Amino acid sequence: MTDSIENLRAAERLAWARAALGHPSVELERASTDAGFRSYWRTVGHTPSRIVMDSPTDKEDVRPWLRMRDVLEAAGVRVPVVLAQDVDKGFLLLEDLGVNTYLQDIDAHNADAFFDAAIMQLIKLQKVDAPADLPRYDDEMLGRELHLFDTWFCGTHLGLSLSCEEMEQLDAAYRFLINNALAQNAVLVHRDFMPRNLMQADNGPAVLDFQDAVVGPIAYDVLSLFKDAFLSWPPERVDAWLQRYHAMADAEGLPVPALDAFVRDAELIGVQRHLKVIGIFARLHHRDSKPKYLADVPRFFDYLEGVLPKYPELSALAAFVHARVKPAMHALENAPQAPAA
CATH class of the missing domain: 3.30.200.20 (Phosphorylase Kinase; domain 1)
Incomplete structure (x- = not known):
């Protein structure tokens, strides 16, 4: 059929x-x-x-x-x-914009130029006067996305049954992340502004896959750009690019806070995004029969390990990942494979 x-x-x-x-x-x-x-x-x-x-x-x-x-x-x-x-x-x-996206074309040598062009497009996007009926990245949406992590990755993928205490700890971490996101100045948010959704073009790069745009935290898209689902960069380069974006956005009149506060906002909205994407990749595998995305899940745990220790409010989340999630991932990776039918 x-x-x-x-x-x-x-x-x-x-x-x-x-x-x-x-x-x-x-x-x-x-x-x-x-x-x-x-x-x-x-x-x-x-x-x-x-x-x-x-x-x-x-x-x-x-x-x-x-x-x-x-x-x-x-x-x-x-x-x-x-x-x-x-x-x-x-x-x-x-x-037809060609075969390659930024993901295939960007490398360590051209990344500064590529990301400068991407930042300029992002700033144009963030200055858009969003339609009044566009959804907002509100408490409900942020929470629903975070729960993809415990539902689809921890539960469905790893087979973990979480105790009431563990769920309370996760909910407290989620609340901290949601409150930070809601406190940020709001702009138009693409939600997947990353190299895979950018293509070299005249007056570009051209921006793709924008249909799920919402109004939400100003640090969301720029963090997505530099801590990508499919490509990792040295932390010192990410820090430099965040500073570059901050300077350009400030010069264009976007409502970015002071640099230190902006970096904190970017790191914390990044944690929200990383947990969400881990859950989405598990859902793509188990619900939609698209297993290839799971190969990039370890990248997001690397991102988390670089941020979680900086914030005492996320210590319980860090402990949960270390004590429960990582061992379960290791066990799953080393489990005997069922013979092919």
Whole structure:
């Protein structure tokens, strides 16, 4: 049944692309997928090549993506150009920005220049006058994200059963993180502003995957940029880039606090994000059959180990990770593998 549905969707996607381009012999090849339900397809046999975004309407409405794209473009943020659209079918025809994102192109030698360009785009994004009905990164959302860690990673993935005392300790750490996030000045937040969602382009980099934007803590996106899900940098370089962002944001009139307070805010919102992403990666594996993301979970524990000891309010969280989570991870990694069916 699944194969039949996918084949029907593929035929519909190809027919739509041919009609949108006015080119009856064009073909499509897979360009990329993301952690959601969208997929991207590059045209073959047509110059210049284009990208078809396929967003199945029963799984992921394309209209939030289009709406936020228009908001960002109006504010001068570089976003993909839309050449044709059919929101009822969930198809968009986009400019082709190439094969590589920042994730494939950035390295130790070009990182300063790449991140300077990314910061300039981020500042434009943060200066956007967000729509009044845009969701806020409020108490409920922050808490729901944090509980992905204990629910999906600790519970579902590691099989841990947490005691009432352990949950109380986690809840106290969560409350500390939430209070810090809510105390930060609020701006438009992309929520995944990282190298994988940036592509080199004229007047760029181009910003991708912005449909889940909210209004929230000013330190969130810049921390996401430098403590990425798929790429790690030496702490001293991260510190320098945070200072660079702070200076540029302050010069542009964004409401950043003094540098020391900003670094603290970035570190603490980073802990919230790291716990959330660890939970999301476990959910992608167990619920959505996308196991590859789990390989990057240790990176987030490395990030946590660099921050948790600095804050007494997070000592119980640090102890929980050390005493319960790490041993369970080690046991899972060393467990005998079931034979293939």
